[in-house]
Amino acid sequence: MRTEKDFFGNIMEFDCMGCYIGSHKLIPYGGYLYEDDLVTITMDPQIPIVGFTILGVKKHVKSINDFTEDERKNIIDVLNLTIENMKKANICEEVLIIQEERSSHFHVWIVPIHKWMEKFDKSVTRINEIIDYSYTIFDDNMKKEYDDAIEKLKKEFNNN
């Protein structure tokens, strides 16, 4: 069992974070924005970027290659819907999508590109700098924006 804190200081305990989120044993801040038999959409629990969304799956596999054709279609459809909703909610105009097979449980980072990322070329090659910087600018105003983004996104998902 691992114990970590989320960005807001809440204790998270899990063996596999992906399995725990998928089975509701660990509910990330903001709850579930979308959920079906395979896929969950939640906020990233540890990186305070407004609208930073995680596509998770309820199956403990590590690669896109490990899903059936129907599952892959499901994943891409939800990924598409999520990005559309992020744009409709005016969270961003573009996203970065990151998936690392070195992680034992498949998940996709959907990072909205914000204006403040311009100084990092809005580029995946500088994602560590972007993440580090996000901690330094997270204040009460940003927290409000963060919470607003969750509500706006939930509204968009409810409209679909």
Ligand SMILES: [Zn+2]
């Ligand atoms: Zn897992």
